[in-house]
Every structure is written in structure tokens, then in C-alpha cells.
Amino acid sequence: SAVISQKPSRDICQRGTSLTIQCQVDSQVTMMFWYRQQPGQSLTLIATANQGSEATYESGFVIDKFPISRPNLTFSTLTVSNMSPEDSSIYLCSAGTGDYEQYFGPGTRLTVT
Amino acid sequence: DQQVKQNSPSLSVQEGRISILNCDYTNSMFDYFLWYKKYPAEGPTFLISISSIKDKNEDGRFTVFLNKSAKHLSLHIVPSQPGDSAVYFCAASVTDSWGKLQFGAGTQVVVTP
Numbered sequence: 001s002a003v004i005s006q007k008p009s010r011d012i013c014q015r016g017t018s019l020t021i022q023c024q025v026d027s028q029v030t031m032m033f034w035y036r037q038q039p040g041q042s043l044t045l046i047a048t049a050n051q052g053s054e055a056t057y058e059s060g061f062v063i064d065k066f067p068i069s070r071p072n073l074t075f076s077t078l079t080v081s082n083m084s085p086e087d088s089s090i091y092l093c094s095a096g097t098g099d100y101e102q103y104f105g106p107g108t109r110l111t112v113t
Numbered sequence: 114d115q116q117v118k119q120n121s122p123s124l125s126v127q128e129g130r131i132s133i134l135n136c137d138y139t140n141s142m143f144d145y146f147l148w149y150k151k152y153p154a155e156g157p158t159f160l161i162s163i164s165s166i167k168d169k170n171e172d173g174r175f176t177v178f179l180n181k182s183a184k185h186l187s188l189h190i191v192p193s194q195p196g197d198s199a200v201y202f203c204a205a206s207v208t209d210s211w212g213k214l215q216f217g218a219g220t221q222v223v224v225t226p
Contacts, residue, residue, distance in 0.1 A: 096212040104156030
């Protein structure tokens, strides 16, 4: 298993600004993932982040809006850029340990005003 | 296009009785299925999984059943306990998809004394 921490746990941001969310894993992992959970909805995969390569984005998500860094095997960041109220969500990172199971961080609750 | 569906948004069950959560999927390429449990303000935690080569997997009070022909899986919790009150997500993955998961919308389970 893996223990995931995220910072910040929550934030309130103004429209047009950007927020970077950090995700730290307590062990080296191959795959890290970023999800969004909009109010009352399921988890939607934003992108897959491999160390040393560009993130792979899912349909509907683009790098300019959600740039991702993965500088090493234990850390990743997601930036939500030029925010609008529609970006208000819980953002979660997860780590894959080589099988199908993923371990999730506690999430970052973002409110955009 | 929602490929994993949980059609029951909520379930109320008495303590000690069985909870049955259902999940349907449309993508016949899915070959690994997982259930996650989520408490408020926490990230999802892995509960139990099943490969498409099996039709049943059991872990303590939790059993997952898979019916590939019907593209249906279910999670049974016996006996239900108050601590089981949470949102349960069904998720599915395809081999060689880097472990990417597609989630259902979730079912809120409330276990009453």
C-alpha cells in the first residue's frame, strides 16, 4: 500500500487565478493519477503522470488548463489555471503500485469565487 | 459517456442485515473491477477487487460477485455495521491501460441501528 498526502486540503480562490496542488507519496510509485470530483458526481480522471515524461490527459482536459509535474517517483503537482467557478471541485491524487489498485490522497477542496 | 453505472444513489439498511450494492458496465474490454469506500472529507479507500477470470471474491464481510455476460457486478456486505456507512464507488479498468480507473457515480450507504 501507499500513504498519500495532499496540500492544501482546501482553498478558496478568486476567478482568474491559479492554484497548485501538491501530492506526496510515502514510497516510490510508477503511476500517479489526478482526479476531479465535482459536487454530487463521481471521480473523473484528469490525467496520468509518469515520472520523466509528459502527463497523459483524458478527453476534455488539456495541459494549458491543468499542467502537471512529476519530478520524481514520490511527488506530483497539479495546477488549476485561470480558474472559474466551474472548477470548484475536489481534486484527488492517487498512486498506482503496479497492480490495478490505487491509493488515494484525502483530496483538495477548491472553491472558486 | 458513463461506462460504469451505479443506478442506486442511496441504500439504507439495518445493522446486522445484508447490504447489496450493484454496478453495471458497458465496456466489454473491462477486465478488472474494484470497490472503494469513501468517508466525507477523506479520499476513497480500496475495499475489494475481482478479476474477470473469476466470478466471486470474498474478504471477510465483503464479497464481490461478477456476472460477465450481464456486465454486472455486486458487492455484498454481511453483516452490515454502522461503520459501513459511507459512499461506495465501483470502478473498472482495462489491462494495458496503465491502471486507469473509470468510476461509477457512487452509492451512499446508511446503516441504521
